[in-house]
Amino acid sequence: MTAQMESPHVVVLGGGLAGVACALGLGDEGVRVTLVDRNDYHQFQPLLYQVATSQLPAEDIARPHRTIFRDYPTVQIRTADVAEIDAGNLTVTLSDGDRITGTHLVVAAGARPEFFGVPGAAEHAFPLYSVVDAERLRRHLQSTLHAGSAAEPEDEGALDVVVVGGGPTGVEIAGALTELMTALVATERIPKPGTITLVDRGSALLAPFSRKSHKYAHKRLTKQGAEPRLGTGVAAVHADRVELDDGSSIRTRTVIWGGGESAASVVGNVAGLTTGRGGRIDVLPDLTVDGLPHVYAVGDVANIPAKDGTILPQLGSVAQQSGAWAAANILRELHGEKAEPFRYKDKGIMAMIGRNAAVAEVGKHRHQVEGPVAFAAWLGVHALLLSGAHSKTDAFLAWGWDYFDRDHAATVEWSATAHRIAWGDDSADIPHIRVDSARPGDGN
Ligand SMILES: Cc1cc2nc3c(=O)[nH]c(=O)nc-3n(C[C@H](O)[C@H](O)[C@H](O)COP(=O)(O)OP(=O)(O)OC[C@H]3O[C@@H](n4cnc5c(N)ncnc54)[C@H](O)[C@@H]3O)c2cc1C
Structure with a gap:
């Protein structure tokens, strides 16, 4: 290390995929790190919809930061909300007024749902950006489905869901919900499936993918019972209906915001x-x-330039690799070397539409695969991402195999409870997920 960098101290704001990868990289080399996150756990967003539809319990995708960094004595965890960042002074101010100043600052605070000013959306829609969001949606769906099982004829539409956004999040949650409804009807838990309407202003589902994938997603989702409504925007969200910009409205108590x-x-x-x-x-x-050569921004919070001058997408692999790269650049500097431009190893883009029905576009030329092969690719890439945060890859793979192998959606939805989450015991080394204290949209 150079003389002027005798006691480096890196403040990392955010313990998601980017912040954790950065802190692990620095901690591996014995650099002092303070990782600040409002939650005491890391959450793995790509599996949120599995939690929302009760396919996985929340604690399988939420890993306590203290557990992740148990063997990293130089990494200190601070569970607190950051109110302000003073980038020039490498300082964050916590909501209780405390300040933390480092020799370097890494901003890895992620993103939050954007409602684009649609009236009622922040109040009534369910975003899917955090474990808290997913848990809240799961509970809402469960109570709706239980009520729907005894619904009176005049309560027509009680089980209907509107999903806003035809990107991967919207397509994945819509696919999972159609499967859930079908399974619940097959086991006679609800009389008939609720309608899943997927609304998007654009002309295709999964817009960043190829035309072949657009078609596949549309065909699969429709086959599974969903109703895509493309070229249509949401004008307003109410507690009992959604108004669309073509003047029509849909009765629903469940609007999912993707x-x-x-x-x-x-x-x-x-x-x-x-x-x-x-x-x-x-x-x-x-x-x-x-x-500001000592200030880094990584993951979803940053516009990271790609080699061709475009901006890299908000993806788990971009977040994880950029976090690790920021750590490597800080280490380079500490060793008197020059920082290097970020080189992203593209893992491709993929989305799961349902059981054995996924699309993946991989490799330099974005080779398109679909069906069980794409599902396997999806499973592999996500297992790798999960393992980066030392999370429960075994539970995820067990779920993946089970899902691949047989249809068990109905059983889990009816019986899932969150009994393994630490609701009150602050000393337990398990995630403390507090659902009731948050409103929709509070995730970040
Ligand atoms: C539903 C969904 C599905 C997705 N599916 C995929 C997928 O299949 N494949 C894929 O590659 N990517 C997927 N993504 C994208 C991927 O999950 C993100 O790109 C990635 O998680 C971003 O990581 P991050 O570390 O930048 O941010 P985050 O994971 O959001 O972490 C940010 C952290 O900062 C903390 N924080 C924020 N503000 C403050 C504050 N003021 N004070 C204290 N702490 C704060 C938060 O609590 C959080 O822990 C998905 C995203 C979503 C929402």
């Missing part, structure tokens, strides 16, 4: 940073902020 995201709200309180598309922090190719 309609977009923007940078975590704390980025609005940052002195000295430039923000760009999605309110995200613009970074240089080496992931530092222009003019």
